[in-house]
Amino acid sequence: MLERYSRQLLFPNIGEDGQVRLKSKHVLIVGVGALGTGNAEILTRSGIGKLTIIDRDYVEWSNLQRQQLFTEYDAENRVPKAIAAKRQLEKINSDVTIDAHIMDVTPVDLEHLLEDVDLIMDGTDNFDIRLIINDVSQKQNKPWIYGSCVGSYGISYTIIPGETPCLHCLMKQVPFGGLTCDTGGIISPVVGMVVAHQTVEALKILTGNWTDLRRNLISFDLWNNQQSAINVDQIKNQDCPSCGKAPSFPFLDYENQMKAAVLCGRETVQIRPVTKGKRNIEIIANNLSKVGPVKHNSFLLSFTVENYRLVMFQDGRVLVHGINDVEKAKTLYHRYFA
Incomplete structure (x- = not known):
């Protein structure tokens, strides 16, 4: 079957040895959007x-513009993303083992799934899960590749435990922004560009070409013709609780994970995010106003979408009214506030 990969084999940095290595590797992708x-x-x-893929959501019509493995059938029938992706991937290459999980990621689940994984790929849409991935990566010494995009802006960085700054280090210094695709929109070319940066780094790692890895954090704005490569080596913090000299892996601690609970008798789910601190209600309200009507004061904002009313307080706590489904409430939270 090497004929299948003949053009890849001709690339000298991979060749037959690299292809054999690739065939022996296991990658975990968290989030199948x-x-x-x-x-x-x-x-x-x-x-x-x-390939192991994890996602908690199902396919919707708005996904089809940029989520390339899904079809109208999947959207019409609300097929879970992990299942729809598995079906398509198996049609593309039946030699690859595809393990699909419909689940909300927890530290316990992630640590169990990582037992024989060589690399973690970030396909998530929120920093709560990314910080869990980051801590598990550091704890188990597994490399992972961060990626994010919104509007026409994209960013990617390869994190190697023991060598590079981790995501926790970067968040102290690098502005990642607060928009999501549901509040700021997105054009599909930016997705392809981030994927290109992520997967070329993945191929380097999986074929053993460690010295060729990009050491910079890449960011770009395709619409405005801007690109930058930032050397972040100096950001690595020896006292970082996730990757420093004495790591405590704080985001694997229950107290530092997102909490969601149904409020008794109120048909309301309360969500307490991982990241604590005062939110800028006015900026968040302005972002959400592009999606629907928002009411706000200096203490909270109220936003209605899909017949649900979401109320955010200054401390980041959110009440999702009109629902008892915790997983759906989490999806709405990450869609508009992550």
Whole structure:
């Protein structure tokens, strides 16, 4: 079957040895949305040995513009993203083992799934899960590749435990922004660009080309013709609780994880985010106003969407009214406030 990969074999940095290595590798992709489907398809076409994909959501019509493994059938039937992606990936390359999980990621689940994984790929849409990935990566010494995009802006960085700054280090110094695709929109070319940066780094790692890894944090704005490569080596913090000399892995601690609970008798779910601190209600309200009507004062904002009313307080706590489904409430939270 090497004929299948003949053009990849001709590339001298991979060759037959690299292809054999690739076939023996196992990659975990957390989140099967825009970035996750792009990463999954390229790795599957490239001949990865095993791919594990995780996602808690189902396919919606708004996904089809940029999430390349899904079809109108999937949106019409609300097929879970992990299942829809698995079906398509198996049609693309039946030699690749695809392990799909419909689940909300927890530290316990993630640590269990990582037992024989060589690399973690970020396809998520929120920093709560990314910080869990980051701590598990550091704890188990597994490299992972961060990626994010919104509007026409994208960013990617490869995190190698023991060598590079981790995401916790970066968040102290690098402005990541607060928009999501549901509040700021997105154009599909930016997805492809982030996927390209993520997957080329993945191929380097999986084929053993460690010295060729990009050491800079890449960011770009395709619409405004801007790109930057930032050397972040100096940001690595020796006292970082996630990757420093004495790590405590704080985001694996229950107290530092997102809390969601149904309020008794109120048909309301309360969500307490991981990241504590005062929110700028006015800026968040302005972002949400592009999606629907928002009412706010200096203490809270109220936003109605899909027949649900979401109320955010200054401390980041959110009440999702009109629902008892915790998972749906989490999805709405990450969609508009992550």
